[in-house]
Amino acid sequence: MKVLVIMGSPRKEGTGSRAVKAIESRLATHGPVQLEVLRLKDANLGQCRGCFQCISRGEELCPMRKEIVAVEEMIEAADGVILVSPGYVQNVSGLMKNFMDRIAYTNHRPRFFGKKVMIVANGGSGLAKTLDALRIAIGGPEVVSELEYTQLPWPMQERSIVKRRADLEKAVDKFYKALQVKDMRPSFNNYMRFLFLKGASVEAKEWLPADHEFYRDLDRYYYDVDVGMGMRIKASLLMPVAKFFMRGMAPQRDGADGSDR
Numbered sequence: 001m002k003v004l005v006i007m008g009s010p011r012k013e014g015t016g017s018r019a020v021k022a023i024e025s026r027l028a029t030h031g032p033v034q035l036e037v038l039r040l041k042d043a044n045l046g047q048c049r050g051c052f053q054c055i056s057r058g059e060e061l062c063p064m065r066k067e068i069v070a071v072e073e074m075i076e077a078a079d080g081v082i083l084v085s086p087g088y089v090q091n092v093s094g095l096m097k098n099f100m101d102r103i104a105y106t107n108h109r110p111r112f113f114g115k116k117v118m119i120v121a122n123g124g125s126g127l128a129k130t131l132d133a134l135r136i137a138i139g140g141p142e143v144v145s146e147l148e149y150t151q152l153p154w155p156m157q158e159r160s161i162v163k164r165r166a167d168l169e170k171a172v173d174k175f176y177k178a179l180q181v182k183d184m185r186p187s188f189n190n191y192m193r194f195l196f197l198k199g200a201s202v203e204a205k206e207w208l209p210a211d212h213e214f215y216r217d218l219d220r221y222y223y224d225v226d227v228g229m230g231m232r233i234k235a236s237l238l239m240p241v242a243k244f245f246m247r248g249m250a251p252q253r254d255g256a257d258g259s260d261r
């Protein structure tokens, strides 16, 4: 079993690193798991320039494609990914955010299906918001486990340390269990997301041609899978409601200039 750890802290020996060591030890109690650590600080991803080419016309057109391809290959070679970020101003660190920006096209055209993701936020307060951000870092794989790893800037009480250890063990056990499951059926949320993005790719064909190309020949889901009758019925009932609430997002069709003014 191979797990890639993507670290968003600029500090080599910080709290995030200690959390990863504890995660590694707990994983080892279940079976052999090989951890590979990618420190974003050393990955030289470069700062996203905001050209939007990856999202609109395809990631091959990113002017800094090479470095992110190397990360894609590392994710592809792993069974699972652990994303670790310190909480910075109740969000992810700048390094982690830049990684999310550099791989943002996977939120339009998901991949890495079947991989399992664990997200870890470390710091003092506001870690739930850091986890909210991490949850959508990579489009495609399922987030199966989440952990708030608390480290206060002063000596912590014994009972807080005991709780932190118990939370970590629970989250790691959940992650390990999910790594064993080979069921490729999507969650309902992911299925709804697929239907929504496929619909949007038709509406926004002119502006997001890469999405249009990607979704054009996809029928049931991103890959061949039986999503089940129940899920299809539930989605067909909910989709018109979702579309109603998002109707203001549709492109202006009467030729009026809707650009920035």
Ligand SMILES: Cc1cc2nc3c(=O)[nH]c(=O)nc-3n(C[C@H](O)[C@H](O)[C@H](O)COP(=O)(O)O)c2cc1C
Binding pocket: 009, 010, 011, 013, 014, 015, 016, 017, 086, 087, 088, 089, 090, 091, 122, 123, 124, 125, 126, 151
């Ligand atoms: C720029 C910056 C912003 C931070 N913002 C917060 C914050 O909003 N809430 C908090 O509890 N800790 C905050 N911290 C503290 C870090 O989250 C905390 O020290 C973390 O455990 C560091 O992780 P690391 O050692 O893995 O880098 C911040 C630290 C920095 C450097």
